[in-house]
Amino acid sequence: MLQFFSQTIWLIPCYALIGAIFAIPWSPGLIRRTGPRPSGYINILMTFVALVHSIFALVEVRQTGTQFFSFNWLDAASLQINFEMIASPVTVGALILIAGLNFLAQIYAVGYLEMDWGWARFYSLMALFEAGMCALVLCNSLFFSYVILEILTLGTYLLIGFWFNQSLVVTGARDAFLTKRVGDLILLMGVVALLPLAKTWNFQELAIWANTVELDPRLATLLTLALIAGPLAKCAQFPLHLWLDEAMEGPMPATILRNTVVVSTGAWVLIRLEPVIALSSFTINTALWIGGVTAVGASLIAIAQIDIKRILSYSTSAFMGLIFITVGIGEPQIAFSLLLTYAVAMALIIMSLGGIILNNISQDVTQYGALWSRRPVSALCFLVGVGSLVALPPLGDFWGLAELSNTLNGPFLGILLLVNGAIAFSMARVWGLMFTGDPTPMTQRSPEGLWALVLPMTGLAGIALHLPLILSQLNLLPEFPLLTETPVLLLTASTLIGGSAGLVIYWNRNRKGAVTLGSQALQDFFAYDFYTAKLYKLTIVFAVDIISQIIYWIDRFIVDGVVNLVGLITVFSGQTIRYNTSGQTQFYVLSIILGIALLGITLCYPFFDQLNFVLN
């Protein structure tokens, strides 16, 4: 009996899938009598079942130790692909996080999408995400990690495109799909190329292989670069970061999931691949620097945004950059702990701001003000979320970031301090602009939301506050002496400096000429995301477009043109030759003689040499 929940752990992704399938009948036009709501309730129930199951499984797995499962998926010629699963305390813990966050996000959606007609579609897709992420966490094979990442890419496309009537939504969905797909396909190249070398896709066996193999350095570099491309796109790192920003056009409850756990799937795969990636120091350095550049760049861009959702999306990219650094220096344990604390903190921030966006309509921070007195619950939750997001003792992320700071040195420690300070600054800016100051036309009335919005938010705030206790239960908190090391103190100081600078500048600002920092050009450079969108438009998009036009032109006028020309010549010569049929016998005789002569010459051609001989 002790084994029951961990033995049946493969059911956890299935619960969500069952929910997704059951939601389909409530699509528009099938069941009309009840309205679309039952689809949501079914999915919330299934997620709750998954949550309970994974909690019991965690208890069991912590007692029995790691377990492995395997199902055959494809048995073709020399290739045998098994769906391999691993149930370890870390993976089951991740299941709880995913199911828990999805549970809260789905309840939140009951309030957020109250008047929407697309419930069945929305909840099916959320369930698809839950199933995909749970399967990804459980799966122990690189191949299936790729498969699930790709399915989630499709899910992202559909979920962002949820409100498909709006043109920005459509382009956002398109860009997200294509950007992630680029990463996925490069990952696929790596997956395909890895098998002949390593003979396995199992993560543990890959780790052993990577420890013992000696690869040609160039090959190792190419291979590992291909492998990090998938996580790169998923985690919205430079230069594939643009999609996360545009993805913000999707509904807010989906954002809760996407900006916390969905982007983390990339980091998860990266962590599992770390032993293989370590084959090439060039790739490790690339990962470190991409993470570093993204973290610094995105956290600065976030400060320059006026759209709340964009601030959140760039903060997400920035934090994922820190995770890349963590994995790059070979600290998967810290990365796991950071992913957990980060997910809770970011989800809380999104929930608190999402409720405000919902009934105050605007996403523009400059349109807000004086919400503190009107929405104290949201404000408190926002504060708890921000406190957990930055390195502020004793809340969530502090512990992970503190450990990270102790292992970093040189430029990366600087990056960490800068990014932490910048995130603190931008969150303080949001606080100052939205919650303090004078009321604006947009905030004259701003009541707290429906219970379905407030309940998950306050519940999550409670979890966030208790997170350090949970971490200590799991033995994840660092030793106390570590906390007095210089980097940790610097880290805490960076939070305080960044935060207070933000508060000084933005608290009670009376409306509201924009704060200028440096020249306008510099500010625009950050505000428009380093002009990445334009850059893409002018390079890749333009190139593909023009090349495809040229190819199609060649197809129509050259390849097909030659064929049509042959046809035309045939028809034309036929038309011309018919005038030769004059009806005169002499003419026919002439043509017969000419024909025979031609035939004779052709037949005798091989003997012409001898003819020469005879003549001589």
Added chain:
Amino acid sequence: MLTTLLLLPLIGALIVAVLPAGWTAGRIRQVTGSFALLSFLWSIYLLTQFDLSNGGFQFTEYLAWAEPIGLSYSLGVDGLSLPLLVLSALLTWIAVYTTGKNVERPRLYYALFLLVNSGVAGALMANNLLLFVLFYELELIPFYLLIGIWGGQKRGYASTKFLLYTAVSGLLVLAAFLGMTFLSESNTFDYNTITTEGLNLRTQLILLSFLLVGFGIKIPLVPLHTWMPDAYVEASPATAILLGGILAKLGTYGLVRFGLQLFSDTWNLVAPGLAVIGTVSVIYGALSAIAQKDIKRMVAYSSIGHMGYILVAAAAGTDLSVLGSVAQMISHGLILALLFFLVGIVEQKAGTRDLNVLNGLMNPIRGLPLTSALLIAAGMASAGIPGLVGFAAEFIVFQGSFATFPIPTLICIIASGLTAVYFVILLNRTCFGKLDNERAYYPTVNWGERTPALILAGIIFFLGLQPNWLVRWIQPTTDQLVAHLTPVQTEQVAVVSQPKAEGRGQMAEGRLNIPPLTGKSKKPGFSPN
């Protein structure tokens, strides 16, 4: 056993042709549909009876027909032809129900459908070269009429182009077959007596290139493809399903059956060239599709790209890649049929195929929600999203070909990204966006029109999730084919992987001893206890 598959549709065609004049097109469709369904069920029955341990021809039938010229009525199926046979029976049935109930001259129309089915079945089952050519050529007449009579505006041009191209294809194939038989001094055209081993290399290469060009037209490969977009676009959706789903497969079938199997010694010489042509086709098809404004033409060009994968995989000649190439034939047939079906519905209901005009079909009340949902599924299947049959087949192709042709394979993977580009363009323009009020209120799609699409989508999902059912029947034969093949000279890309000696022992100890996911942790962390 096999003759039934040939005769059933043939008799059906005769009966349908002489049905009383008073019968409505709907009733005639019922009759045709039941014949098509019967032959589909029969082919399923053959699947269940097929001996999976035997890679050679099964259910063989032999009847001496015209012995002096070496023509015999000799039938048999193996793992290469049987899945295609089932596919063609299924698609014929689907195609019958794709046609609207008010088609003109229904008796001729439906009789031609059954003739097509009979002809394709004959070509796939033939065990005699002349018999194959007979059916291969016979095919053209019903298709010519189907395009020429029930086609779109430029049907005359399209059908003539189709006829000329494919007639040339048939001639080249016939020439190659005659050459093979006469030069190898065989007195019959039966498959089992033909061997090219005695021929010198140059003769073999010449004969093989005849075959390659002949089947290359049918597949079609760049640059022999220009009949294809015209024919697909001008044909009615039902005919397009048959053209793309079945007829093109005769080309790839011929390539594997007669090219790879009969020229197993010379195949490795032409393989690198074929891989390049295949890769070019893939890229060319995808890029041309991006430039299209007509959704049907876009789907037609996508088909060129997907046929390229089959060629690359067949050229690579590893057990996995040849298996993949046959699997890709099946998967492409299913997906293309679904795409043409849905495009047909969109055209019929919305009255246009123009990307610049269509918009917002996902709209739940006034649009075509289910059709759009299925279109998304079909597009994604074609773009190779896992969980759908397209990925299963393409992945086997990629993994199989990589061993022989790493660079072309990687280019093909990139091209599958381009596939995603044009399908996203297609989906964003047609399904997403705001429904135009001027054009809204489309006629509803009734369940009769939805069912074929749902069946195809169901199969696409099922085979994508359970790919073992896709490769099950194919594998014995492809294993056998590849065993006789001279391996292709691989362009070694520094595949230097030498596990150190001490590493081997560790590997053998198995994976359970390895602590999972603990990494380089310095503290107890998530310890198992």
